[in-house]
Amino acid sequence: MTTDVEIxxxxxxxxxxxxPRASLDCPAFNVPAAExxxxxxNLRDAQGYDFLMDVTAIDWSAEKSPRFTVVxxxxxxxKHTYVRVAADCPSDTDPTMxxxxxxxxxxxxxxxxxxxxxxxxxxGHPDLRRILMxxxxxxxPLRKDFPLAGLPTExxxxxxxxxxxxxxxxxxxxGGPFVATPGEPMSEAEPRAKDEAWNEKNEKPE
Amino acid sequence: xxxxxxxLTYNSKIEGDIVVTKVDAAINWVRNNSMWPMPMGLACCAxxxxxxxxxxxxxxxxxxxxxxxxxxxxxxxxxxxxxxYKMAPVVRRIYDQMAEPKWVIAMGACASSGGMYRSxxxxxxxxxxxxxxxxxxxxxxxxxxxxxxxxxxxxxxxxERSLSKxxxx
Numbered sequence: 001m002t003t004d005v006e007i008x009x010x011x012x013x014x015x016x017x018x019x020p021r022a023s024l025d026c027p028a029f030n031v032p033a034a035e036x037x038x039x040x041x042n043l044r045d046a047q048g049y050d051f052l053m054d055v056t057a058i059d060w061s062a063e064k065s066p067r068f069t070v071v072x073x074x075x076x077x078x079k080h081t082y083v084r085v086a087a088d089c090p091s092d093t094d095p096t097m098x099x100x101x102x103x104x105x106x107x108x109x110x111x112x113x114x115x116x117x118x119x120x121x122x123x124g125h126p127d128l129r130r131i132l133m134x135x136x137x138x139x140x141p142l143r144k145d146f147p148l149a150g151l152p153t154e155x156x157x158x159x160x161x162x163x164x165x166x167x168x169x170x171x172x173x174x175g176g177p178f179v180a181t182p183g184e185p186m187s188e189a190e191p192r193a194k195d196e197a198w199n200e201k202n203e204k205p206e
Numbered sequence: 207x208x209x210x211x212x213x214l215t216y217n218s219k220i221e222g223d224i225v226v227t228k229v230d231a232a233i234n235w236v237r238n239n240s241m242w243p244m245p246m247g248l249a250c251c252a253x254x255x256x257x258x259x260x261x262x263x264x265x266x267x268x269x270x271x272x273x274x275x276x277x278x279x280x281x282x283x284x285x286x287x288x289x290x291y292k293m294a295p296v297v298r299r300i301y302d303q304m305a306e307p308k309w310v311i312a313m314g315a316c317a318s319s320g321g322m323y324r325s326x327x328x329x330x331x332x333x334x335x336x337x338x339x340x341x342x343x344x345x346x347x348x349x350x351x352x353x354x355x356x357x358x359x360x361x362x363x364x365x366e367r368s369l370s371k372x373x374x375x
Contacts, residue, residue: 133327134292141326150326157295164298164335168291171324178324 007047007083015039021086028084033070036087037098040072044103049074049083055100055110057089057118061144067092068120072100089120099125117142149173233368237281237307238360239269244280244304246297249287251314251346263349268356277303282359283336284352288316289329301336306375309363311355312338315345 004027011018011027017035021028031039043049053073060067066088074083089095099122100107111122112131119140122128130137134156139146149170155161175193182189197204243265247255258265265271274280277300289297301310312332315321318341320330332338339362340355347355 132292139326146326148325155291155295157299160295160298160335163302166334168326169330171320171326171328171330173324178322 004081010047011039011043014042021084023084026082026084028086031085031087033087033090033097036070036072036085037100037103039085040074040100041103043074043083043085047083048076048078051075051077052100052104052106052110053082055107055114057114057120058086059118059142059144065092066090068095068118070097070114070120095120096123097121098123101125116140119143148177229369230367233372234364234366237368238363240272241268241270241282241309241356241360241363242272242274242280243270244277244283244300245273245275246283246285246300247287248285248289248293249316251286251317254346254349254352255284255286255313258349258352263353265353265356268353268360270356277301278305280304281307282309282311282356284311284313285317285332285336285338286313286346288321288323289332289335290327291329292327294329294335297332298335307366307368307371309339309359310336311340311342311352311359313342313352313355314347315343318343321345 007027008020011029012020015029015031015035015038018029018031018039021030029039051074053075054071055073056071058069058071060069068089069086070089072085074085075081076083087097089097095118097120099111101111101122102124108125108127109131111125112127112129114120115122115125115128116130116132117140129135133141136154136156138153139151141150147170149172150168152170153168155167161167178192180189181194245252245255257263259271259273270282277283281304283301283304285297301308310332312318316323316328317332318338320328322345324330329335340359342351342355344351
Protein backbone atom coordinates (compact mmCIF):
# COMPACT_ATOMS: atom_id res chain seq x y z
CA MET A 1 0.00 0.00 0.00
CA THR A 2 1.36 3.37 -1.00
CA THR A 3 1.81 5.61 1.99
CA ASP A 4 0.70 9.21 2.15
CA VAL A 5 4.33 10.33 2.00
CA GLU A 6 4.96 8.39 -1.20
CA ILE A 7 2.01 9.85 -3.03
CA UNK A 8 2.96 13.36 -1.82
CA UNK A 9 6.54 13.02 -3.11
CA UNK A 10 5.39 11.48 -6.39
CA UNK A 11 3.01 14.37 -7.04
CA UNK A 12 5.46 17.10 -6.02
CA UNK A 13 8.14 15.58 -8.28
CA UNK A 14 5.96 15.50 -11.36
CA UNK A 15 3.95 18.63 -10.64
CA UNK A 16 6.22 21.21 -9.01
CA UNK A 17 3.36 23.73 -9.01
CA UNK A 18 1.20 21.43 -6.86
CA UNK A 19 1.58 22.18 -3.15
CA PRO A 20 0.40 20.08 -0.21
CA ARG A 21 -2.91 21.28 1.19
CA ALA A 22 -3.85 21.25 4.88
CA SER A 23 -5.86 18.10 5.50
CA LEU A 24 -7.03 16.15 8.52
CA ASP A 25 -7.49 12.86 6.71
CA CYS A 26 -6.18 11.95 3.27
CA PRO A 27 -3.35 13.57 1.24
CA ALA A 28 -4.48 16.76 -0.44
CA PHE A 29 -2.99 19.10 -3.00
CA ASN A 30 -3.48 22.63 -4.22
CA VAL A 31 -2.88 22.94 -7.92
CA PRO A 32 -3.25 25.79 -10.46
CA ALA A 33 -6.47 25.52 -12.47
CA ALA A 34 -4.55 25.02 -15.73
CA GLU A 35 -2.79 21.91 -14.39
CA UNK A 36 -5.71 20.39 -12.51
CA UNK A 37 -6.80 18.00 -15.25
CA UNK A 38 -3.22 16.86 -15.93
CA UNK A 39 -2.76 16.09 -12.23
CA UNK A 40 -6.08 14.24 -12.06
CA UNK A 41 -5.12 12.19 -15.10
CA ASN A 42 -1.75 11.38 -13.57
CA LEU A 43 -3.39 10.30 -10.31
CA ARG A 44 -5.82 8.12 -12.25
CA ASP A 45 -3.37 6.49 -14.67
CA ALA A 46 -0.10 6.37 -12.73
CA GLN A 47 -1.20 6.28 -9.08
CA GLY A 48 -4.29 4.08 -9.32
CA TYR A 49 -6.85 6.63 -8.10
CA ASP A 50 -9.40 5.29 -10.55
CA PHE A 51 -12.66 6.39 -8.98
CA LEU A 52 -13.96 9.96 -8.89
CA MET A 53 -15.88 10.22 -5.61
CA ASP A 54 -17.02 13.81 -5.79
CA VAL A 55 -16.62 17.13 -7.50
CA THR A 56 -17.67 20.14 -5.50
CA ALA A 57 -16.57 23.69 -4.83
CA ILE A 58 -16.09 26.19 -2.03
CA ASP A 59 -17.23 29.79 -1.99
CA TRP A 60 -14.90 31.68 0.34
CA SER A 61 -17.32 34.68 0.31
CA ALA A 62 -17.51 37.73 -1.92
CA GLU A 63 -14.74 39.63 -0.11
CA LYS A 64 -12.12 36.94 -0.58
CA SER A 65 -9.93 36.45 -3.62
CA PRO A 66 -9.62 33.86 -5.03
CA ARG A 67 -13.27 33.38 -4.21
CA PHE A 68 -14.01 29.91 -5.63
CA THR A 69 -12.11 26.67 -5.16
CA VAL A 70 -13.09 23.50 -7.00
CA VAL A 71 -12.41 20.27 -5.09
CA UNK A 72 -12.10 16.74 -6.47
CA UNK A 73 -12.11 13.64 -4.28
CA UNK A 74 -10.50 10.54 -5.73
CA UNK A 75 -10.53 6.98 -4.45
CA UNK A 76 -8.32 4.06 -5.35
CA UNK A 77 -10.22 0.83 -5.65
CA UNK A 78 -6.98 -1.14 -5.41
CA LYS A 79 -5.23 0.76 -2.57
CA HIS A 80 -8.46 1.72 -0.77
CA THR A 81 -7.21 5.22 -0.04
CA TYR A 82 -8.42 8.68 -0.88
CA VAL A 83 -6.77 11.78 -2.27
CA ARG A 84 -8.10 15.32 -2.55
CA VAL A 85 -7.24 17.89 -5.20
CA ALA A 86 -8.22 21.56 -4.99
CA ALA A 87 -7.84 24.32 -7.57
CA ASP A 88 -8.75 28.00 -7.29
CA CYS A 89 -10.85 29.46 -10.08
CA PRO A 90 -8.89 32.23 -11.85
CA SER A 91 -11.83 34.67 -12.00
CA ASP A 92 -13.93 35.70 -8.99
CA THR A 93 -16.81 37.11 -11.03
CA ASP A 94 -17.01 34.53 -13.84
CA PRO A 95 -15.46 31.38 -12.33
CA THR A 96 -14.40 28.70 -14.78
CA MET A 97 -12.60 25.38 -14.51
CA UNK A 98 -11.64 22.77 -17.13
CA UNK A 99 -13.99 19.78 -17.14
CA UNK A 100 -13.04 16.32 -15.90
CA UNK A 101 -15.66 14.58 -18.04
CA UNK A 102 -12.89 13.49 -20.42
CA UNK A 103 -11.35 11.46 -17.59
CA UNK A 104 -14.47 10.20 -15.84
CA UNK A 105 -17.88 10.20 -17.50
CA UNK A 106 -19.33 10.36 -14.01
CA UNK A 107 -17.99 13.89 -13.60
CA UNK A 108 -20.80 15.05 -15.85
CA UNK A 109 -23.54 15.32 -13.23
CA UNK A 110 -21.17 16.37 -10.42
CA UNK A 111 -20.08 19.33 -12.52
CA UNK A 112 -23.65 20.16 -13.45
CA UNK A 113 -24.52 20.25 -9.75
CA UNK A 114 -21.52 22.43 -8.95
CA UNK A 115 -22.55 24.76 -11.78
CA UNK A 116 -26.14 24.81 -10.54
CA UNK A 117 -25.31 25.53 -6.91
CA UNK A 118 -22.24 27.78 -7.22
CA UNK A 119 -22.20 28.99 -10.81
CA UNK A 120 -18.82 27.57 -11.79
CA UNK A 121 -18.64 27.02 -15.54
CA UNK A 122 -16.78 23.88 -16.51
CA UNK A 123 -15.16 24.58 -19.87
CA GLY A 124 -15.51 21.72 -22.33
CA HIS A 125 -18.46 20.15 -20.49
CA PRO A 126 -20.74 18.45 -23.04
CA ASP A 127 -24.05 19.45 -21.43
CA LEU A 128 -23.68 22.15 -18.79
CA ARG A 129 -27.26 22.71 -17.66
CA ARG A 130 -28.76 23.10 -14.22
CA ILE A 131 -29.50 19.77 -12.59
CA LEU A 132 -31.39 20.50 -9.33
CA MET A 133 -33.05 23.86 -9.89
CA UNK A 134 -35.06 24.54 -13.04
CA UNK A 135 -33.39 25.94 -16.15
CA UNK A 136 -34.56 29.54 -15.81
CA UNK A 137 -33.66 29.87 -12.11
CA UNK A 138 -31.66 33.09 -11.84
CA UNK A 139 -29.50 32.49 -8.74
CA UNK A 140 -26.75 30.19 -7.48
CA PRO A 141 -28.08 29.10 -4.09
CA LEU A 142 -24.92 27.84 -2.39
CA ARG A 143 -23.02 31.07 -2.88
CA LYS A 144 -22.29 32.85 0.37
CA ASP A 145 -24.18 35.99 -0.64
CA PHE A 146 -27.40 34.02 -1.27
CA PRO A 147 -29.73 33.96 1.76
CA LEU A 148 -30.83 30.55 3.07
CA ALA A 149 -34.47 31.70 2.94
CA GLY A 150 -34.13 32.29 -0.79
CA LEU A 151 -35.03 35.21 -3.02
CA PRO A 152 -38.41 35.83 -4.65
CA THR A 153 -38.54 34.79 -8.29
CA GLU A 154 -40.85 33.31 -10.92
CA UNK A 155 -41.88 29.68 -11.05
CA UNK A 156 -40.72 27.65 -14.03
CA UNK A 157 -44.16 27.42 -15.66
CA UNK A 158 -45.71 30.79 -16.74
CA UNK A 159 -49.12 29.18 -17.36
CA UNK A 160 -49.27 27.86 -13.81
CA UNK A 161 -47.94 31.16 -12.42
CA UNK A 162 -50.82 32.95 -14.09
CA UNK A 163 -53.24 30.43 -12.62
CA UNK A 164 -52.07 30.47 -9.01
CA UNK A 165 -50.81 34.07 -8.91
CA UNK A 166 -47.78 33.20 -6.82
CA UNK A 167 -44.13 32.50 -7.35
CA UNK A 168 -41.11 31.53 -5.29
CA UNK A 169 -41.13 33.44 -2.00
CA UNK A 170 -38.51 33.69 0.71
CA UNK A 171 -39.06 31.07 3.41
CA UNK A 172 -39.98 32.52 6.82
CA UNK A 173 -36.85 32.49 8.92
CA UNK A 174 -38.19 33.72 12.27
CA GLY A 175 -36.08 32.25 15.03
CA GLY A 176 -33.90 30.53 12.49
CA PRO A 177 -31.84 29.48 10.68
CA PHE A 178 -32.95 26.02 11.68
CA VAL A 179 -29.61 24.29 11.65
CA ALA A 180 -27.97 21.83 14.00
CA THR A 181 -25.41 23.27 16.39
CA PRO A 182 -22.15 21.35 16.65
CA GLY A 183 -20.74 20.37 20.02
CA GLU A 184 -24.04 20.00 21.86
CA PRO A 185 -25.71 16.76 22.91
CA MET A 186 -27.90 15.32 20.17
CA SER A 187 -31.13 16.31 21.92
CA GLU A 188 -29.99 19.94 22.08
CA ALA A 189 -28.28 20.11 18.72
CA GLU A 190 -31.28 19.30 16.56
CA PRO A 191 -32.48 21.97 14.11
CA ARG A 192 -35.02 24.22 15.80
CA ALA A 193 -35.71 27.89 16.45
CA LYS A 194 -32.78 28.90 18.62
CA ASP A 195 -33.30 32.64 18.81
CA GLU A 196 -36.92 33.23 19.71
CA ALA A 197 -36.40 36.93 20.41
CA TRP A 198 -37.82 37.63 16.94
CA ASN A 199 -40.65 36.10 14.97
CA GLU A 200 -43.20 37.04 12.32
CA LYS A 201 -44.53 39.85 14.54
CA ASN A 202 -41.42 41.19 16.24
CA GLU A 203 -38.60 42.44 14.02
CA LYS A 204 -35.17 40.93 14.35
CA PRO A 205 -33.09 43.09 16.71
CA GLU A 206 -30.09 44.65 14.93
CA UNK B 207 -84.32 -26.93 -1.39
CA UNK B 208 -84.18 -24.42 1.44
CA UNK B 209 -85.88 -21.05 0.95
CA UNK B 210 -85.19 -17.78 2.74
CA UNK B 211 -87.58 -16.84 5.49
CA UNK B 212 -89.75 -14.12 3.87
CA UNK B 213 -90.57 -12.65 7.31
CA LEU B 214 -86.94 -11.72 7.89
CA THR B 215 -85.79 -10.66 4.43
CA TYR B 216 -86.58 -7.81 2.12
CA ASN B 217 -90.25 -8.01 1.26
CA SER B 218 -91.03 -6.11 -1.91
CA LYS B 219 -94.76 -6.38 -1.40
CA ILE B 220 -94.55 -4.22 1.70
CA GLU B 221 -91.53 -2.03 0.91
CA GLY B 222 -92.21 -1.59 -2.79
CA ASP B 223 -89.36 -1.19 -5.29
CA ILE B 224 -88.55 2.27 -3.99
CA VAL B 225 -85.83 3.58 -1.74
CA VAL B 226 -86.52 7.08 -0.48
CA THR B 227 -83.56 9.41 0.04
CA LYS B 228 -82.26 12.85 -0.83
CA VAL B 229 -80.25 13.33 -4.02
CA ASP B 230 -77.44 14.95 -2.04
CA ALA B 231 -77.28 11.98 0.29
CA ALA B 232 -77.25 9.51 -2.61
CA ILE B 233 -74.54 11.39 -4.54
CA ASN B 234 -72.42 11.89 -1.44
CA TRP B 235 -72.84 8.25 -0.49
CA VAL B 236 -71.46 7.22 -3.87
CA ARG B 237 -68.60 9.71 -3.76
CA ASN B 238 -67.73 8.81 -0.18
CA ASN B 239 -67.31 5.15 -0.75
CA SER B 240 -65.31 5.26 -3.96
CA MET B 241 -62.84 8.04 -3.37
CA TRP B 242 -60.02 7.06 -5.65
CA PRO B 243 -56.73 8.63 -4.61
CA MET B 244 -54.13 10.24 -6.83
CA PRO B 245 -50.92 9.27 -5.00
CA MET B 246 -48.67 12.32 -5.23
CA GLY B 247 -45.79 10.52 -3.51
CA LEU B 248 -42.88 12.95 -3.40
CA ALA B 249 -40.83 11.87 -0.40
CA CYS B 250 -40.75 9.51 2.59
CA CYS B 251 -44.47 10.05 3.36
CA ALA B 252 -45.12 8.00 0.23
CA UNK B 253 -43.74 4.95 2.08
CA UNK B 254 -46.42 5.41 4.75
CA UNK B 255 -48.94 5.92 1.97
CA UNK B 256 -47.95 2.51 0.61
CA UNK B 257 -48.36 1.05 4.09
CA UNK B 258 -51.88 2.50 4.20
CA UNK B 259 -52.68 0.65 1.01
CA UNK B 260 -51.12 -2.60 2.22
CA UNK B 261 -52.84 -5.36 4.14
CA UNK B 262 -52.24 -4.25 7.75
CA UNK B 263 -54.00 -0.90 7.39
CA UNK B 264 -55.87 -1.54 4.15
CA UNK B 265 -57.38 1.66 2.83
CA UNK B 266 -59.75 -0.60 0.82
CA UNK B 267 -61.94 -0.71 3.93
CA UNK B 268 -62.84 2.90 3.11
CA UNK B 269 -63.29 2.38 -0.62
CA UNK B 270 -60.14 4.30 -1.47
CA UNK B 271 -57.81 1.50 -2.51
CA UNK B 272 -57.86 2.25 -6.22
CA UNK B 273 -54.70 4.34 -6.56
CA UNK B 274 -55.00 5.99 -9.94
CA UNK B 275 -51.83 7.17 -11.60
CA UNK B 276 -53.91 9.00 -14.16
CA UNK B 277 -55.33 12.25 -12.76
CA UNK B 278 -58.37 11.84 -15.04
CA UNK B 279 -59.57 8.90 -12.98
CA UNK B 280 -58.75 10.21 -9.51
CA UNK B 281 -60.90 12.08 -6.97
CA UNK B 282 -58.56 12.83 -4.10
CA UNK B 283 -54.96 13.95 -4.45
CA UNK B 284 -52.85 12.81 -1.50
CA UNK B 285 -49.77 15.06 -1.49
CA UNK B 286 -47.34 12.85 0.40
CA UNK B 287 -44.00 14.56 0.79
CA UNK B 288 -41.87 17.63 0.30
CA UNK B 289 -42.99 19.82 -2.59
CA UNK B 290 -40.04 21.67 -4.09
CA TYR B 291 -40.52 24.79 -6.15
CA LYS B 292 -39.34 22.79 -9.15
CA MET B 293 -42.13 20.25 -8.59
CA ALA B 294 -44.82 22.78 -7.61
CA PRO B 295 -46.04 23.62 -11.16
CA VAL B 296 -46.26 19.88 -11.89
CA VAL B 297 -48.38 19.25 -8.79
CA ARG B 298 -50.69 22.08 -9.77
CA ARG B 299 -50.95 20.83 -13.35
CA ILE B 300 -51.90 17.32 -12.18
CA TYR B 301 -54.48 18.87 -9.84
CA ASP B 302 -55.90 20.84 -12.77
CA GLN B 303 -56.14 17.67 -14.84
CA MET B 304 -58.25 15.90 -12.24
CA ALA B 305 -61.95 15.85 -12.97
CA GLU B 306 -64.42 17.59 -10.64
CA PRO B 307 -65.31 16.91 -7.90
CA LYS B 308 -61.82 16.69 -6.41
CA TRP B 309 -60.25 16.93 -2.99
CA VAL B 310 -56.73 17.30 -1.60
CA ILE B 311 -55.13 15.79 1.48
CA ALA B 312 -51.84 17.39 2.57
CA MET B 313 -50.05 14.46 4.18
CA GLY B 314 -47.32 15.27 6.67
CA ALA B 315 -45.43 18.33 7.86
CA CYS B 316 -43.73 19.09 4.53
CA ALA B 317 -46.88 19.11 2.42
CA SER B 318 -48.74 21.09 5.09
CA SER B 319 -46.17 23.78 5.83
CA GLY B 320 -42.81 23.03 4.27
CA GLY B 321 -41.88 21.14 7.42
CA MET B 322 -38.25 21.22 8.39
CA TYR B 323 -37.24 22.43 4.94
CA ARG B 324 -37.34 26.15 5.57
CA SER B 325 -35.16 26.98 2.61
CA UNK B 326 -35.03 28.51 -0.84
CA UNK B 327 -35.91 25.26 -2.61
CA UNK B 328 -39.07 24.17 -0.80
CA UNK B 329 -42.65 25.30 -1.23
CA UNK B 330 -43.83 26.37 2.24
CA UNK B 331 -47.04 24.39 2.21
CA UNK B 332 -48.92 22.89 -0.72
CA UNK B 333 -51.93 25.11 0.10
CA UNK B 334 -50.08 27.90 -1.70
CA UNK B 335 -50.79 26.21 -5.01
CA UNK B 336 -53.82 23.93 -4.49
CA UNK B 337 -56.84 24.14 -2.13
CA UNK B 338 -56.33 21.64 0.71
CA UNK B 339 -59.23 19.89 2.47
CA UNK B 340 -57.44 17.97 5.21
CA UNK B 341 -54.00 18.49 6.75
CA UNK B 342 -52.27 15.56 8.43
CA UNK B 343 -49.59 16.23 11.03
CA UNK B 344 -46.59 13.97 11.50
CA UNK B 345 -43.18 13.40 10.00
CA UNK B 346 -44.18 11.08 8.50
CA UNK B 347 -47.74 10.51 9.81
CA UNK B 348 -48.70 7.06 11.02
CA UNK B 349 -50.89 5.16 8.54
CA UNK B 350 -53.76 5.46 11.04
CA UNK B 351 -53.44 9.24 10.78
CA UNK B 352 -53.98 9.10 7.04
CA UNK B 353 -56.97 6.81 7.50
CA UNK B 354 -58.32 9.33 9.99
CA UNK B 355 -57.77 12.09 7.44
CA UNK B 356 -59.70 10.08 4.87
CA UNK B 357 -62.55 9.60 7.35
CA UNK B 358 -62.52 13.35 8.09
CA UNK B 359 -62.67 14.03 4.38
CA UNK B 360 -65.56 11.60 4.00
CA UNK B 361 -67.40 13.36 6.82
CA UNK B 362 -66.80 16.63 5.00
CA UNK B 363 -68.02 15.22 1.68
CA UNK B 364 -71.14 13.89 3.39
CA UNK B 365 -72.16 17.45 4.25
CA GLU B 366 -71.60 18.86 0.75
CA ARG B 367 -74.55 20.25 -1.20
CA SER B 368 -73.65 18.23 -4.25
CA LEU B 369 -76.83 18.72 -6.27
CA SER B 370 -76.90 22.51 -6.14
CA LYS B 371 -73.17 22.49 -6.98
CA UNK B 372 -73.83 20.24 -9.96
CA UNK B 373 -76.71 22.40 -11.16
CA UNK B 374 -74.86 25.68 -10.76
CA UNK B 375 -71.71 24.36 -12.43
